[in-house]
Amino acid sequence: MEAEHHHQTSNAGGIIGGLYVKVMTDDQMELLRQQISVYATICQQLVEMHKAVTTQQDLAGLRLGNLYCDPLMACSGHKITARQRWTPTPLQLQVLERIFDEGNGTPSKQKIKDITIELGQHGQISETNVYNWFQNRRARSKRKQLTPALNVVEPEVETEVEVESPKEKKTRAEGFQVQPYENSSPHRIKDMYIQSPDIGFDQLMSKIEVAGCYSSYFL
Amino acid sequence: MEAEHHHQTSNAGGIIGGLYVKVMTDDQMELLRQQISVYATICQQLVEMHKAVTTQQDLAGLRLGNLYCDPLMACSGHKITARQRWTPTPLQLQVLERIFDEGNGTPSKQKIKDITIELGQHGQISETNVYNWFQNRRARSKRKQLTPALNVVEPEVETEVEVESPKEKKTRAEGFQVQPYENSSPHRIKDMYIQSPDIGFDQLMSKIEVAGCYSSYFL
DNA sequence: GTATTATGAATGAACG
DNA sequence: CGTTCATTCATAATAC
Structure with missing residues (x-):
C-alpha cells in the first residue's frame, strides 16, 4: 500500500x-x-x-396509549412519574426554529411571553421552557461554530499492531464517518426541482415514482 | 450492504x-x-x-378538551443500519480510561483538544466525541455509585393499561402507528435503511437532516 | 432471528 | 452567557 x-x-x-x-x-x-x-x-x-x-x-385521538402523556395528572401514585422534562413537539420546534432563524437574537421578556402563549396552542409549555430553549440553542449554535473545521487527521496507515487487548474483535471499516452535525440550516436544500408549496398529494406520489426510477440506476 | x-x-x-x-x-x-x-x-x-x-x-384534540398528548412523540423506531456512531477503538478507550482515572474530573476545553489530537493517532475521532465520552463516563460513574442497593426492578404500578404480547413488548405504546404493510414498495428499493414502520415523525425529521448532510457532498 | 445491554449522542434544565 | 449536570434516545454490541 x-x-x-x-x-x-x-x-x-x-x-x-x-x-x-x-x-x-x-x-x-x-x-x-x-x-x-x-x-x-x-x-x-x-x-x-x-x-x-x-x-x-x-382514531388517533382514541388510540392514545402513551404512558407518560399527562404531566399534570395528580395521580395518586408518585411511582409512574410522567416525563419531567419538557419536550417540544415538532410543531413547537418548527416555530421556535423559525423565530430563531429570524435572527432577532434578543428574545426579550415580552417576546418570551408571546411565544409561550403561541406555542401553548400546540402543547404544554412554559416561559421557562422557551427561555431555556433559546439559551441552549444559542449556546450550542455557537459551540458548533467554534469547532467548524475538524482537523482532518490523516491517520497513518493504521499500522497499530497492538495486541494487548484480549477483547480484540473489531473489524472496523475505519475511515470516513459522517457526523450529522447541523451547521447552518439542515433543511436547506438548494436547487429545488419542485417549487410550489401547495403541490398535491398525488403529484408527490408520482414524483416519488419518478425518483425511484432514477434510483434504480444506481442502487 | x-x-x-x-x-x-x-x-x-x-x-x-x-x-x-x-x-x-x-x-x-x-x-x-x-x-x-x-x-x-x-x-x-x-x-x-x-x-x-x-x-x-x-386543534381538534384541543376542542375535545382532551389532555394534550402528542401522538407523534415517543415513537421508538430504530434500526437504521448505517454507520454513524463513533466507537472508540480499544486503544482509545484505554487512554480515555486512564485519563479519567487520573481524577481531574474536569477535562477543560484545551485538554479536550489535546486528547483528541492524541487519540487521533489511533483512529477517527473528534473533540465532540471526547467531550461526550467524558460527560457520559462521569454521569454513569455517578449513577452507579448512587444505585448500588436499588432493586433491579422498579415495581410497576398497575396503571399499565395495555396487555402486550410477550412478542412485542419492545415497542412502547405510541399513539401513532402505520400499518406494517409488506415490503412491496411501489418502486423496488432494496436494502432499506429504515425498516421499522412505526418510526416517529421527529425521527424522520432527523433522518432528513442526515440525508441532507450526505447530499451536501454531491450537490 | 429476537431481546437485552452498553454506550454515544442529544438536549432540557441548572449552575456560577 | 458559557459551562455542566441529568435524563433520554438511538444504536452497536451482545446474549439468548
Whole structure:
C-alpha cells in the first residue's frame, strides 16, 4: 500500500478513453447509495404516515396509549412519574426554529411571553421552557461554530499492531464517518426541482415514482 | 450492504492512482443530482403536508378538551443500519480510561483538544466525541455509585393499561402507528435503511437532516 | 432471528 | 452567557 493520500471529499475528474468523466471512490458510491436509500425510505414513511393520519384522523385521538402523556395528572401514585422534562413537539420546534432563524437574537421578556402563549396552542409549555430553549440553542449554535473545521487527521496507515487487548474483535471499516452535525440550516436544500408549496398529494406520489426510477440506476 | 459490484451498463470501474474507482459521466452525475434533489424536495413537501394535517389534529384534540398528548412523540423506531456512531477503538478507550482515572474530573476545553489530537493517532475521532465520552463516563460513574442497593426492578404500578404480547413488548405504546404493510414498495428499493414502520415523525425529521448532510457532498 | 445491554449522542434544565 | 449536570434516545454490541 502506497502512501497515496486519499481525499474522500473531492470528486476528481480525468480523461479516460478520451472521455472526461468524474470518478468516485467506493466510499463515495456507498455514501451516495445510502443517501438515496434514506431519502427513498423517508418518502415512503412519510407517505404511510400521511395516509394513516388522513384516513384515521379521529382514531388517533382514541388510540392514545402513551404512558407518560399527562404531566399534570395528580395521580395518586408518585411511582409512574410522567416525563419531567419538557419536550417540544415538532410543531413547537418548527416555530421556535423559525423565530430563531429570524435572527432577532434578543428574545426579550415580552417576546418570551408571546411565544409561550403561541406555542401553548400546540402543547404544554412554559416561559421557562422557551427561555431555556433559546439559551441552549444559542449556546450550542455557537459551540458548533467554534469547532467548524475538524482537523482532518490523516491517520497513518493504521499500522497499530497492538495486541494487548484480549477483547480484540473489531473489524472496523475505519475511515470516513459522517457526523450529522447541523451547521447552518439542515433543511436547506438548494436547487429545488419542485417549487410550489401547495403541490398535491398525488403529484408527490408520482414524483416519488419518478425518483425511484432514477434510483434504480444506481442502487 | 457491501459494495457489491453491480455494474450497470455504462458504469465502468478502473484503477486510478492506486484506487479502484467508479467513473461517471457528466450526464450521470447530473441525473444523480436531479434525483437527490427530487427526493429532498419530496420529503420537504410531505413534511409540510404532514404538519398541516397534524395541526388540524391538534386543534381538534384541543376542542375535545382532551389532555394534550402528542401522538407523534415517543415513537421508538430504530434500526437504521448505517454507520454513524463513533466507537472508540480499544486503544482509545484505554487512554480515555486512564485519563479519567487520573481524577481531574474536569477535562477543560484545551485538554479536550489535546486528547483528541492524541487519540487521533489511533483512529477517527473528534473533540465532540471526547467531550461526550467524558460527560457520559462521569454521569454513569455517578449513577452507579448512587444505585448500588436499588432493586433491579422498579415495581410497576398497575396503571399499565395495555396487555402486550410477550412478542412485542419492545415497542412502547405510541399513539401513532402505520400499518406494517409488506415490503412491496411501489418502486423496488432494496436494502432499506429504515425498516421499522412505526418510526416517529421527529425521527424522520432527523433522518432528513442526515440525508441532507450526505447530499451536501454531491450537490 | 429476537431481546437485552452498553454506550454515544442529544438536549432540557441548572449552575456560577 | 458559557459551562455542566441529568435524563433520554438511538444504536452497536451482545446474549439468548
